[in-house]
């Protein structure tokens with residue numbers, strides 16, 4: 001990031017009062033958006049109880065049921081009324097966070113509020129028309145326009161992931177697996193902090209790419225209809241965009257050979273809506289969803305309170321998956337903005353007040369944002385190194401086969417030249433000898449014949465030699481041809497390899513985005529638009545700041561003028577005015593105290609309501625627990641329960657009970673592995689049963705005893721089993737002559753008559769049924785006469 005950029009950011013945040021100079025800390029920015037009344041609310045005759053003052057960033061809520069009650073006034077960093085536009089919200093709230101993510105900061109934008117208050121509308125908006133798009137799609141456009149605008153030496157790698165927390169389970173919304181397979185675990189390590197193991201992270205190159213991911217994830221999200229919202233989000237969702245930036249040897253680091261890599265992560269969080277249990281009357285799955293939503297939101301509230309309190313050394317991040325995932329955003333190293341959404345309708349008075357209180361507390365959280373510079377294991381660094389390696393591999397010089405072909409043709413030309421010379425010599429000799437006399441000709445002829453004879457012989461010898469040489473040359477040529485062939489093949493293979501490498505290089509280079517590489521008409525237009533908008537935002541901020549400053553100055557000047565009145569009359573008047581002012585202030589303070597009192601009352605009422613809600617869910621959980629204990633007590637033998645309890649271990653990571661394996665393998669001193677059977681305390685070596693002496697097959701204990709008694713009962717003869725407990729089946733009848741059996745029968749009758757008492761809350765007798773004392777003695781069942789079951793008869797062989 002250039003120095004100017006950094007300074008602008010700091011100035012921007014200081015200007016808004018988010019940065020505390022000494023501590024380098026930054027407040028969580030909190031803005032409130034109040035949506036318009038729904039057509040349904042209007043037709044139901046609902047009216048607005050909310051007044052938004054965008055100039056003073058205040059919001060006032062009146063209780064229309066109780067007009068005597070003082071309206072409640074809250075002040076935030078910014079407030080937006082029903083006429084606010086999506087663009088306005090993005091420019092004021094999200095733009096600077098997205099901007100800082102591009103510079104290597106982490107940023108979080110969080111939408112909070114009651115169900116149907118407009119969280120999803122603020123975060124995602126509508127697809128069409130484009131002006132209705134929310135923070136998430138606008139952030140996509142902004143990120144890619146920033147990349148487009150940056151210098152060509154800068155490289156970027158953009159990745160996206162999308163998850164939801166549904167019923168305290170983390171689900172990967174970009175996974176191709178079926179819903180049951182995409183539940184993920186949370187992990188923590190020093191460098192990465194809290195992260196989700198195996199979460200799908202997709203590299204994206206353009207706005208349409210990332211929009212496709214958002215659409216895909218939205219299809220997988222858990223939504224359902226509630227009384228207030230047809231498409232209510234039943235889970236908290238987090239869309240994360242990680243931008244890795246390689247800034248190249250820049251003005252800040254001129255001597256570095258390697259470029260500096262910065263990693264910024266933007267979390268776009270759409271929380272599930274809070275709802276009162278007793279207001280919705282939800283049952284079944286909806287009840288479970290709602291309990292989990294309220295649970296995690298109250299865990300978030302507890303984290304906010306603990307952070308704001310300042311005295312708390314323990315912040316309960318581990319209470320829910322949501323708070324663990326937002327650990328860095330609340331009190332960590334992230335720039336955070338919370339958008340609290342409310343509905344204006346009078347019947348939502350309680351919920352709106354509760355949301356505003358929640359947001360008011362969050363205003364005081366302080367974070368310590370820092371740039372993530374050169375963190376370990378960045379994917380961008382890996383890609384850059386791989387690209388350098390591939391380029392080097394592709395640049396190795398390979399001699400081209402054409403050169404060899406050229407050599408061959410030159411040799412052929414030389415041969416042709418020699419042939420031409422010999423032919424010319426011969427032609428000259430023939431024309432010279434034609435001019436001589438006959439005698440001389442005879443002499444010459446004889447001489448020539450002799451010479452010819454000699455030459456013939458010499459030629460014959462030469463021919464033979466040439467034949468041999470020709471043979472050798474042919475062999476050599478063949479060998480050369482084969483060599484050439486294999487060389488061509490090697491070259492073809494090399495060419496293929498190079499093509500593969502080039503493709504790999506192209507794919508890698510395409511994943512990296514460059515400032516000027518990605519120039520295309522549309523994007524350039526977008527970049528221009530972005531620059532223009534940025535200018536507008538700055539101007540708007542400057543004007544806002546100016547306006548605030550002028551109001552303060554005028555107020556101050558007014559006071560000064562009043563104080564400077566010289567004449568007595570003026571003095572008296574001024575003093576009277578001052579007195580009036582003091583009186584007004586006194587009245588105001590009095591009113592404030594009474595407001596605080598009513599607020600305290602409200603808080604107590606709210607607390608009582610929340611307690612009632614909690615009690616309701618606790619009771620339901622307690623009932624379920626009692627039912628399970630009841631089933632365990634009545635249907636599982638106590639020794640089995642204690643065995644399971646001994647073997648059960650609480651697994652911190654998966655937050656579930658797991659059963660220790662019954663078979664334990666322990667390496668012994670002699671290097672062998674012994675196998676033991678364990679019930680959690682005792683260990684018995686697991687061995688094959690010993691064969692009875694003189695027998696060639698294993699026998700059970702009963703068979704051995706029977707042998708010892710001399711009993712030759714044939715039913716043990718074929719026993720080849722480890723352990724055989726010949727337990728009798730459970731008794732199903734009672735023996736009324738036996739005192740214990742009689743008591744058991746009476747207890748069973750009592751249990752059959754018991755019902756769950758909502759008030760106590762314990763099991764009690766059904767009120768309209770007779771108690772066991774009044775019961776007539778049940779008729780003695782016939783089978784009860786038998787004291788014991790007769791042993792089942794074994795089939796004789």
Ligand SMILES: Nc1ncnc2c1ncn2[C@@H]1O[C@H](COP(=O)(O)OP(=O)(O)OP(=O)(O)O)[C@@H](O)[C@H]1O
Pocket residue numbers: 034035036082113114115116117118119120121122229231232233234271272273274341
């Ligand atoms: N500022 C707004 N302008 C116009 N319509 C809005 C605005 N805010 C919300 N709405 C409309 O209100 C309805 C509910 O909004 P939305 O689904 O965003 O609520 P939510 O808070 O996300 O609810 P839940 O928590 O149940 O998911 C939608 O039909 C949406 O279009």
